Amino acid sequence: MTREHTFNFSAGPSMLPIEVLQTASAELVNYRDSGMSVMEMSHRSKIFQGIFDETKAKFKAALNVPDTHEILFLQGGASQQFSAVPLNLLGDKDTADYAVTGNFASIAAKEGARYCKVNVAASSAEKNYSYIPRQEELKLNPDAAYFYYCANNTIYGTEWNYVPETGSVPLVCDMSSNILTKPVDVSRYGVIFAGAQKNMAPAGLTVVVVDKALAGKERPYTPLMLSYELEIKKDSMYNTPPCYNIYLLGLVLNWLEEKGGVKAMETIKSAKAALLYDFLDQSSLFIGCAERDSRSDMNVTFRTGSEELDAEFVKGATALGLLNLKGHRVAGGMRASIYNAMPVEGVEKLVAFMKDFEVKHHA
Amino acid sequence: MTREHTFNFSAGPSMLPIEVLQTASAELVNYRDSGMSVMEMSHRSKIFQGIFDETKAKFKAALNVPDTHEILFLQGGASQQFSAVPLNLLGDKDTADYAVTGNFASIAAKEGARYCKVNVAASSAEKNYSYIPRQEELKLNPDAAYFYYCANNTIYGTEWNYVPETGSVPLVCDMSSNILTKPVDVSRYGVIFAGAQKNMAPAGLTVVVVDKALAGKERPYTPLMLSYELEIKKDSMYNTPPCYNIYLLGLVLNWLEEKGGVKAMETIKSAKAALLYDFLDQSSLFIGCAERDSRSDMNVTFRTGSEELDAEFVKGATALGLLNLKGHRVAGGMRASIYNAMPVEGVEKLVAFMKDFEVKHHA
Numbered sequence: 001m002t003r004e005h006t007f008n009f010s011a012g013p014s015m016l017p018i019e020v021l022q023t024a025s026a027e028l029v030n031y032r033d034s035g036m037s038v039m040e041m042s043h044r045s046k047i048f049q050g051i052f053d054e055t056k057a058k059f060k061a062a063l064n065v066p067d068t069h070e071i072l073f074l075q076g077g078a079s080q081q082f083s084a085v086p087l088n089l090l091g092d093k094d095t096a097d098y099a100v101t102g103n104f105a106s107i108a109a110k111e112g113a114r115y116c117k118v119n120v121a122a123s124s125a126e127k128n129y130s131y132i133p134r135q136e137e138l139k140l141n142p143d144a145a146y147f148y149y150c151a152n153n154t155i156y157g158t159e160w161n162y163v164p165e166t167g168s169v170p171l172v173c174d175m176s177s178n179i180l181t182k183p184v185d186v187s188r189y190g191v192i193f194a195g196a197q198k199n200m201a202p203a204g205l206t207v208v209v210v211d212k213a214l215a216g217k218e219r220p221y222t223p224l225m226l227s228y229e230l231e232i233k234k235d236s237m238y239n240t241p242p243c244y245n246i247y248l249l250g251l252v253l254n255w256l257e258e259k260g261g262v263k264a265m266e267t268i269k270s271a272k273a274a275l276l277y278d279f280l281d282q283s284s285l286f287i288g289c290a291e292r293d294s295r296s297d298m299n300v301t302f303r304t305g306s307e308e309l310d311a312e313f314v315k316g317a318t319a320l321g322l323l324n325l326k327g328h329r330v331a332g333g334m335r336a337s338i339y340n341a342m343p344v345e346g347v348e349k350l351v352a353f354m355k356d357f358e359v360k361h362h363a
Numbered sequence: 364m365t366r367e368h369t370f371n372f373s374a375g376p377s378m379l380p381i382e383v384l385q386t387a388s389a390e391l392v393n394y395r396d397s398g399m400s401v402m403e404m405s406h407r408s409k410i411f412q413g414i415f416d417e418t419k420a421k422f423k424a425a426l427n428v429p430d431t432h433e434i435l436f437l438q439g440g441a442s443q444q445f446s447a448v449p450l451n452l453l454g455d456k457d458t459a460d461y462a463v464t465g466n467f468a469s470i471a472a473k474e475g476a477r478y479c480k481v482n483v484a485a486s487s488a489e490k491n492y493s494y495i496p497r498q499e500e501l502k503l504n505p506d507a508a509y510f511y512y513c514a515n516n517t518i519y520g521t522e523w524n525y526v527p528e529t530g531s532v533p534l535v536c537d538m539s540s541n542i543l544t545k546p547v548d549v550s551r552y553g554v555i556f557a558g559a560q561k562n563m564a565p566a567g568l569t570v571v572v573v574d575k576a577l578a579g580k581e582r583p584y585t586p587l588m589l590s591y592e593l594e595i596k597k598d599s600m601y602n603t604p605p606c607y608n609i610y611l612l613g614l615v616l617n618w619l620e621e622k623g624g625v626k627a628m629e630t631i632k633s634a635k636a637a638l639l640y641d642f643l644d645q646s647s648l649f650i651g652c653a654e655r656d657s658r659s660d661m662n663v664t665f666r667t668g669s670e671e672l673d674a675e676f677v678k679g680a681t682a683l684g685l686l687n688l689k690g691h692r693v694a695g696g697m698r699a700s701i702y703n704a705m706p707v708e709g710v711e712k713l714v715a716f717m718k719d720f721e722v723k724h725h726a
Binding site: 005012016021022025028034036042043077080087111115197324 | 364366374375377378381385392396398399404405408438439440441442446447474477558568584587588602603604605611687
């Protein structure tokens with residue numbers, strides 16, 4: 001298959017912009033006449049420091065990160081933040097609020113419970129995580145060290161369409177699957193973190209945006225590599241960072257800027273999601289899995305009601321170059337992950353195939 | 364500068380084999396007609412699982428890892444292992460032995476001391492880390508949970524030329540800068556770990572080889588991402604691993620295999636180091652920094668005795684495409700890092716330049 005005519009709907013790692021891949025390929029052996037690959041550069045060298053600083057500045061501009069917050073380029077994925085968050089933020093408190101709206105929020109809450117008393121402020125588990133609780137349903141604890149939520153739930157296809165109001169309790173948000181897809185008021189958050197592999201760069205980089213005022217109260221047994229205060233002080237270079245991933249994030253941010261930034265991304269992602277949801281809403285074969293007002297613009301989950309038909313659909317799509325549409329094993333059905341790098345054309349082809357498939361099977 | 368005629372003596376991240384970079388560049392946009400970059404593949408997909416399994420099998424073969432030991436592909440660098448080691452291995456013991464032979468061994472011992480009583484079994488700090496203590500100098504504690512050492516000290520240019528005898532106390536070794544450069548009797552070790560960015564792959568991947576019998580006694584506050592037992596159970600996929608780095612390690616292992624494996628590497632690295640040390644031993648200008656019987660075959664440290672001449676040397680070398688020869692700031696002088704990917708030609712050119720420089724300045 002050619003890369004140009006393939007649309008990869010994987011939930012993560014996922015598509016990167018083809019222009020980014022082409023630039024990376026062209027620069028891989030010899031970066032801009034330096035005589036080196038970016039992979040071969042000392043992280044302490046002037047040339048790599050330039051790449052690092054430019055990438056950080058572009059991220060700061062893209063998400064309009066205020067000076068009160070530091071941007072960290074770390075490792076370990078969102079899963080490592082599941083422990084880093086309580087280890088860094090609990091301080092002398094012994095409880096935290098968690099909204100459990102999906103698989104990864106649930107895992108985060110379980111890891112949180114290893115360090116403190118977890119208050120489940122809301123859960124949609126009883127309806128198979130098919131919705132996001134409303135503000136008035138949140139059972140907030142004013143003594144919580146923080147309020148934790150996952151902005152977009154990849155497996156179930158739900159997304160928070162509001163920012164929770166939690167008073168003086170700092171907000172912590174896992175934005176792994178929707179960061180850089182719309183503007184965010186970063187000043188409202190204590191910590192935002194995101195694994196890179198959906199909207200930013202290859203797996204192996206975790207971006208953490210942390211309110212500097214919250215750093216410096218780590219539990220004494222916190223591994224130094226998980227300390228926000230240390231990484232703030234060392235500008236993410238306590239040790240060798242994932243340099244090549246940072247370089248690729250820089251290329252993705254260039255691409256994003258050229259496309260009009262997160263505001264343009266918001267328009268585009270809404271339009272892409274609408275193509276799928278509008279079709280689902282009038283389909284006589286396909287059923288959307290998430291409740292309407294909780295639908296994700298990143299991961300569109302749907303099914304036919306028949307496991308055999310679902311499998312046939314995925315097989316037929318694959319043959320057309322529409323890849324990785326099978327839903328997560330715990331959710332079943334189909335899932336189309338349509339992050340920033342998915343071209344509108346890919347979604348149009350998917351909807352066209354869904355229409356054909358429906359006609360064929362509902363004649 | 365062209366990549367082909369540039370020799371990068373950086374201590375890490377460092378050179379990768381040019382053939383590996385060329386293959387990576389060619390495969391970057393579309394991996395073997397899959398219609399995807401390796402960067403875009405789901406880590407749970409059959410195609411990526413194939414890459415993962417093949418890389419792991421090749422590593423197992425390359426280092427002859429016995430079935431008693433598991434190979435883990437993790438994140439966070441060696442620095443993360445500085446906490447993972449005590450958190451996983453202490454169990455009900457409260458002390459561990461550390462040999463402090465350089466900067467990173469010292470940092471590891473300090474992080475160890477956050478979790479247990481550290482017994483400094485040996486230190487070469489009093490002679491600016493210019494030597495490796497002999498077996499009979501090690502002050503071993505039979506109650507230690509483990510004995511920790513760093514096999515090669517990049518900053519000072521020293522390398523252990525023997526494996527410490529520690530009785531029933533498990534050996535833990537940071538092999539970041541000499542793994543895959545010679546055969547290792549893995550069965551003698553409890554844990555071997557290595558950041559990838561010197562001899563294996565781009566920064567962002569840490570290979571950990573752990574005796575499975577030692578896993579499962581984590582301290583209760585160990586972050587799950589640092590648990591050997593969990594990562595053994597999940598075959599390094601508790602969460603998304605650094606997929607692209609693993610792919611590149613696979614390419615490096617193919618290259619290593621074609622070159623004759625670690626036995627061939629041992630011959631080649633010894634010959635490359637001898638070129639430099641033989642010249643240093645008869646030079647009237649340059650002085651080797653490490654004691655003779657402790658010299659590293661990976662990082663050759665030397666100086667002229669004059670900071671001005673050192674700077675002139677580095678500048679002249681750079682102009683010839685011999686890059687990154689400046690020593691680490693804490694050691695001064697020069698450092699030539701000559702890992703597996705450094706061609707013999709690069710070392711020959713360096714020695715030729717040293718000879719010219721000596722003639723010019725010792726006329």
